[in-house]
Amino acid sequence: MIAAHWVWLAVAFPLAGFLVNGALALRRKPAVQAVSIVGPGVLLAAFVVCAGIYLGLVAHPPHQAEVIRLWPWMHVSGLKVDLAFQVDQLSAVMLLVVTGVGSLIHLFSVGYMREDPGYARYFAYLNLFIVFMLVLVLGSNLPVLFIGWEGVGLCSYLLIGFWFTDKANADAGKKAFIMNRIGDFGVLIAMFLLWRELGTLDFAQIAAKAPGTLEAGGTIVTLITLFLFLGCTGKSAQIPLYTWLPDAMAGPTPVSALIHAATMVTAGVYLVARTNVLFAMAPISSAVVAGIGAVTALFAATIALRQYDIKKVLAYSTVSQLGYMFVGVGSAAYAAGVFHLVTHAFFKALLFLGAGSVIHAMHHAYHATHSHEDAQDMRNMGGLRRSMPVTFWLMTLATLAIAGIPPLSGFFSKDEILASAFARGAEMPIYYLFYACGVVAAFLTAFYMARLMAMTFLGESRVGAEESRHLHEAPWIMTGPLLVLGVLAVIGGVINLPTFVGGHHALETWLEPVTAAGAVFAKVELPHGSTEFLLVGGAILVGAVGLLLGYRATLARKVPAAKEAPEDTGMARVLNRKYYVDELYDAAVVRPTVWLSRVVLWKGVDQGAIDGAAVNGSARVSRGLGWVGSRLQTGQVGVYVVVFLVGALWILRAVIR
Amino acid sequence: MHEPIAPLLGPALGLSAILFSLGVAGVLLRRNAIVLFVCIELMLNAVNLTFVALAQLHGASGQVMVFFVMTVAAAEAAVGLAIILAIFRHKQSVDLQNINLLRG
Numbered sequence: 210m211i212a213a214h215w216v217w218l219a220v221a222f223p224l225a226g227f228l229v230n231g232a233l234a235l236r237r238k239p240a241v242q243a244v245s246i247v248g249p250g251v252l253l254a255a256f257v258v259c260a261g262i263y264l265g266l267v268a269h270p271p272h273q274a275e276v277i278r279l280w281p282w283m284h285v286s287g288l289k290v291d292l293a294f295q296v297d298q299l300s301a302v303m304l305l306v307v308t309g310v311g312s313l314i315h316l317f318s319v320g321y322m323r324e325d326p327g328y329a330r331y332f333a334y335l336n337l338f339i340v341f342m343l344v345l346v347l348g349s350n351l352p353v354l355f356i357g358w359e360g361v362g363l364c365s366y367l368l369i370g371f372w373f374t375d376k377a378n379a380d381a382g383k384k385a386f387i388m389n390r391i392g393d394f395g396v397l398i399a400m401f402l403l404w405r406e407l408g409t410l411d412f413a414q415i416a417a418k419a420p421g422t423l424e425a426g427g428t429i430v431t432l433i434t435l436f437l438f439l440g441c442t443g444k445s446a447q448i449p450l451y452t453w454l455p456d457a458m459a460g461p462t463p464v465s466a467l468i469h470a471a472t473m474v475t476a477g478v479y480l481v482a483r484t485n486v487l488f489a490m491a492p493i494s495s496a497v498v499a500g501i502g503a504v505t506a507l508f509a510a511t512i513a514l515r516q517y518d519i520k521k522v523l524a525y526s527t528v529s530q531l532g533y534m535f536v537g538v539g540s541a542a543y544a545a546g547v548f549h550l551v552t553h554a555f556f557k558a559l560l561f562l563g564a565g566s567v568i569h570a571m572h573h574a575y576h577a578t579h580s581h582e583d584a585q586d587m588r589n590m591g592g593l594r595r596s597m598p599v600t601f602w603l604m605t606l607a608t609l610a611i612a613g614i615p616p617l618s619g620f621f622s623k624d625e626i627l628a629s630a631f632a633r634g635a636e637m638p639i640y641y642l643f644y645a646c647g648v649v650a651a652f653l654t655a656f657y658m659a660r661l662m663a664m665t666f667l668g669e670s671r672v673g674a675e676e677s678r679h680l681h682e683a684p685w686i687m688t689g690p691l692l693v694l695g696v697l698a699v700i701g702g703v704i705n706l707p708t709f710v711g712g713h714h715a716l717e718t719w720l721e722p723v724t725a726a727g728a729v730f731a732k733v734e735l736p737h738g739s740t741e742f743l744l745v746g747g748a749i750l751v752g753a754v755g756l757l758l759g760y761r762a763t764l765a766r767k768v769p770a771a772k773e774a775p776e777d778t779g780m781a782r783v784l785n786r787k788y789y790v791d792e793l794y795d796a797a798v799v800r801p802t803v804w805l806s807r808v809v810l811w812k813g814v815d816q817g818a819i820d821g822a823a824v825n826g827s828a829r830v831s832r833g834l835g836w837v838g839s840r841l842q843t844g845q846v847g848v849y850v851v852v853f854l855v856g857a858l859w860i861l862r863a864v865i866r
Numbered sequence: 867m868h869e870p871i872a873p874l875l876g877p878a879l880g881l882s883a884i885l886f887s888l889g890v891a892g893v894l895l896r897r898n899a900i901v902l903f904v905c906i907e908l909m910l911n912a913v914n915l916t917f918v919a920l921a922q923l924h925g926a927s928g929q930v931m932v933f934f935v936m937t938v939a940a941a942e943a944a945v946g947l948a949i950i951l952a953i954f955r956h957k958q959s960v961d962l963q964n965i966n967l968l969r970g
Contacts, residue, residue, distance in 0.1 A: 842968060842969055843966065843969055844965070844966025844967060844968045844969030845962070845963070845966055845969075846893075846902070846962050846965075847893075847894055847895075847897075847962070850890075850893050850894055851894060854890065854894075
């Protein structure tokens with residue numbers, strides 16, 4: 210109980226780290242040593258604080274959230290918003306994931322970014338991101354959550370465009386920011402509606418008031434939840450706002466692992482779980498959440514099949530896995546969604562960091578030989594297993610985990626989500642369709658992951674003889690965090706073991722105080738007995754067959770190196786170009802907007818109306834009047850006298866009258 | 867016939883009006899700066915005559931005003947002549963037709 214009051218320390222440590230690293234970044238001389246200690250150090254300290262809080266919660270599980278009010282923020286006629294943190298079972302889980310995985314990625318970054326000239330700036334941004342992420346998961350009301358929500362968006366923007374001298378990177382950052390703004394608009398509208406309907410923005414009060422005030426299944430609660438979900442589609446990269454996430458791979462790879470796989474992008478899942486009572490009251494919105502999640506999972510998985518950039522494959526994989534999480538929370542299985550969030554954080558961070566380690570090695574090899582090949586293109590890799598055994602084996606574990614092979618973590622979480630969707634199908638048959646999408650996506654997941662592993666690590670080397678001699682395993686500061694994540698990816702499932710392997714859904718039980726409010730309206734009864742074993746067996750089969758087929762299909766033919774590769778044709782080309790969605794958005798939104806801005810707003814309103822009519826127009830009128838007046842000034846004294854006389858006589862006449 | 871209160875008032879005012887009109891006409895029609903200047907003096911003195919003539923009716927304040935006008939006129943003559951002299955040095959002419967620097 211007492212421990213929760215120290216939660217502000219968890220935020221203060223990274224904040225101090227941001228200030229110190231930010232100050233060091235402003236110095237001309239790089240302070241590599243100091244940054245290497247401060248950057249990961251503050252995160253480890255925050256992790257220790259969070260672990261302490263978690264242990265405190267385990268010792269005395271509270272029935273309602275512990276709210277720590279730091280200071281009053283907005284008290285305006287009935288609206289009472291405090292800057293307050295909330296410690297409960299859900300935020301404790303998020304705290305551990307954010308600071309735990311965050312610490313490992315910070316450590317990895319020490320090795321990965323050490324030689325970068327922006328080293329201190331990088332760690333300043335990374336620390337700031339953790340600050341905002343913690344504010345997001347700790348906020349006890351929607352406005353405080355929104356501070357974090359916007360803040361992580363800002364840090365995401367800063368880190369995507371970290372190498373901003375390359376225009377493509379800066380553009381990717383802008384794209385992420387703008388797409389997120391569309392979603393943020395939804396969150397704002399949802400807040401306004403909540404305030405109008407309930408008169409409060411506190412999570413605890415929402416959970417208390419909503420069931421009595423709002424009509425379950427009514428229009429208002431459906432609207433609120435749909436607007437909230439619009440925010441989630443932006444932040445968590447779901448259809449239709451997902452296109453920023455693959456582009457976000459322009460940032461450094463540890464950033465992709467931390468922000469664009471493990472933590473920030475799961476904020477949408479967290480938001481749904483946090484406001485579970487609202488979503489449980491709105492079955493239509495829940496179906497939309499699950500539907501969008503299922504379609505996104507399938508859609509992104511197909512795109513990942515034909516990507517060649519190792520990070521792009523993982524990016525689409527992340528979009529797809531986030532879709533799974535939304536299937537979970539959309540099926541009212543909030544614990545299952547959070548479970549997959551946690552396990553995904555483990556294995557996807559591991560995959561990204563592994564990819565980072567590969568890119569690091571490839572980059573160094575190319576650097577040593579002055580080659581300008583693409584260090585991220587899998588067609589340039591192959592056979593890396595021999596030079597990078599540690600990375601290879603750890604990534605293999607993560608691949609098995611994401612493919613859902615028991616007993617690794619991904620198997621349990623994915624299985625629970627699919628089972629929940631299947632169980633919901635008894636009430637709303639459309640969920641059977643979502644379940645089917647999920648199963649097909651699971652197959653594709655296994656397939657593209659096997660393809661990634663086969664292209665990168667197996668088969669014959671396409672690296673080149675000279676370059677191959679420079680390939681080497683990453684230093685221990687990078688492989689160390691990989692090892693820890695590997696262990697977590699393998700055993701992560703134990704936090705929520707299902708009954709059929711002798712577990713008792715520990716995470717679900719742990720989260721019960723949080724999900725209790727929503728459970729009144731919607732609760733998932735997982736299938737039991739033969740149905741359960743059929744589902745589980747099917748899932749394992751799908752994963753195993755997918756892996757095998759992906760492996761066989763990739764190694765069946767010789768993979769041509771990137772510069773010799775022929776153009777993809779037919780469906781492969783469509784998939785490689787991501788269904789031309791970017792082009793579609795460009796034609797439907799970007800170009801009309803640019804046209805409107807350029808032709809109507811710039812040329813028309815700005816140059817025409819404001820500059821032409823208003824500014825230059827008034828100047829022209831004054832000049833015209835001045836010209837008329839100047840005609841009176843002839844310089845001839847006689848004329849002045851005549852005018853003067855006429856005026857004097859006129860006044861005289863008026864006076865005498 | 868009773869004694870008039872202000873003898874010769876009518877003729878005095880008439881003469882003043884004639885003088886003033888002459889001055890105005892001169893200012894309007896002549897171009898030579900010196901002549902113009904003289905015409906202005908003429909107008910001032912026409913007004914002085916009016917003051918003096920009407921002082922018979924209204925007491926000494928009119929006569930006092932005349933002294934002020936004469937003082938100001940003297941000062942004006944000094945400044946004005948100096949300006950004309952400067953203009954002549956500059957342009958070798960005192961024809962006002964040529965002096966139109968203030969034309970808009």
